[in-house]
Amino acid sequence: MARNWSAALVDCGDGPTSPPPDIRKLTTGWIVELDAALSADPFDPSPACRVGAEMVRSNLTAPAMMTPTAAVLTGLLERASSPDRTQRFGALLGELARGYSTELLEVYVRSQEVADQRFRVVFDNAAVAIALYDSDGVTLEANPTTARMVGMNPEDLPGVAGLDLMHPDDRDKLRQVVVDLYQRKHGTEYFEGRFCRPDGSVCWGAWTMTLVRGAGGRGLRLLAVGEDITERRAMQRELWSQARHDPMTGLPNRLCLREKLQAIVADARPGDRIGLCFLDLDEFKVINDRYGHRAGDSVLAEVGRRLDATLASPTVTVARIGGDEFVALLAPPCDDDAARAVAETMLATVRHPVPVGPGDPVSMSASVGAVVTPVAGADAEKLLDDADLGLYRAKAAGRGTWVLHRGENGG
Known part of the structure; x- marks a missing residue:
């Protein structure tokens, strides 16, 4: 049974879900546990839950692996002698599936948490400004670089309309760029314009704006990645002037x-x-x-x-x-x-x-x-x-x- 099970798992494995090298040893141990649980008195199906979890921890997560697993394990039912062996076997398979799916979900959650943590590290420490806006142009989230760029505290930015930060003479231009993006429902736009800081200073920024899906794929959000180009613009003006003056x-x-x-x-x-x-x-x-x-x-x-x-x-x-x-x-x-x-x-x-x-x-x-x-x-x-x-x-x-x-x- 262990030989047949390991061979079936190997056949199903591919790429990142390839079975481990000691798959034969693992399946032998699991069959022993499941066989013992099937004939134990009193009956306790919990070892099957543990076996299902260990399958996930052993990287046996290809969706096709559960079908040959159930087929091979029917050999345990044929060996059992308990009058209620069919019910016991069904319970074992149910616990096996529960342990497998629970551990698989936990692996997914952990991977998402790691991904979120990595994203948060990048988001918080990026040298460029990153901000997310809803369809009304209201700030949902902005990183510290964005806050420093516009001269505000990071905690004060959520809820602020992006247009309110722009220089009045550049708002219509930005509004049209955003409207065009939402009408197309896809794509990326580049925008340069002036923004006003709370201290009254006027600076220049450059943003690349992209439409992204919101959480759960619901609604469109505007992701803006930008930088302060005030010094660059001043240098460009200076170079422009130098090229045209004696x-x-x-x-x-x-x-x-x-x-x-x-x-x-x-x-x-x-x-x-x-x-x-x-x-x-x-x-x-x-x-x-x-x-x-x-x-x-x-x-x-x-x-x-x-x-x-x-x-x-x-x-x-x-x-x-x-x-x-x-x-x-x-x-x-x-x-x-x-x-x-x-x-x-x-x-x-x-x-x-x-x-x-x-x-x-x-x-x-x-x-x-x-x-x-x-x-x-x-x-x-x-x-x-x-x-x-x-x-x-x-x-x-x-x-x-x-x-x-x-x-x-x-x-």
Whole structure:
């Protein structure tokens, strides 16, 4: 019987439910116990319960194993001589099944507890924010990192609506993302937005949001995993600004000027005109040669400061596009008179001597090439080239002068 039983269990075993190597020894011992219990007086079926539990502890948990077990054990019934052997055998099988199922349930519960404990360790100690929300957007649970991120105590977060933590200007965007997710009933969405802390500070967060099933598979929940990206956003802004500003003067550079031009072109209406005034310092190389490049840099920085202080406004952008060249961009509406006024102001600003050392100011002059041109549908680089052409004409006309070049219309 032990040989037949162990062979049947081996046939049923597969993968993680494979029988142990000493299966023959185990089945022999169990048959002895069950045979003794079947013929004992008074009758006590409890050993069968213990055998069922030991089967689970021996990793004999494949669902198919119970059928050959019952078939093999009918041999005990054939050996028994008690008048009530059939009832006793039925009781033994019932206790065997009870012990087996009870131990199997306990193994499952223990495994769930271990899994829950492991999840809790990960949840509580994760470096990222993890939060679970119900279908109304109310926080069901949030880990300590989430609490630190939003500046709240962990015990105060459950019951708080996620939208209430967001910056008012970003709530509609988040609401639409969540609505889209629930309408699809599956998938993942990425969201970046601002959130407000109780201390009044506004920070940036990035979240990956996924729909998951609630306990028992009932209802949908929103799982959000996020991080504080305030520093990253600040660094991105700084890098963006550095890429678009001249480090010496702090003025916008050629890239920034071109982007502003492109924005004006995109929004321009028929008939809108812009002005561009290119300024180039006359004989700036002499300053570098006589006083050194450090002095030359200080002169450029001072010229940039003066031009910015004198001209910069919501309609005029002053930029340094390289070397000793500066540009004033006049947004629409612009005409010849406006360009003339800016060009003359630029020349007058440069005429004031610039100190390069104690008691040693440097007198300068400049040339300005200006262009007034239609902007709708124009090419930003072509506009800059036209203004550059005006600058060359001004240089040819002599020091301290300006020349107006009319784009497309001639002149």
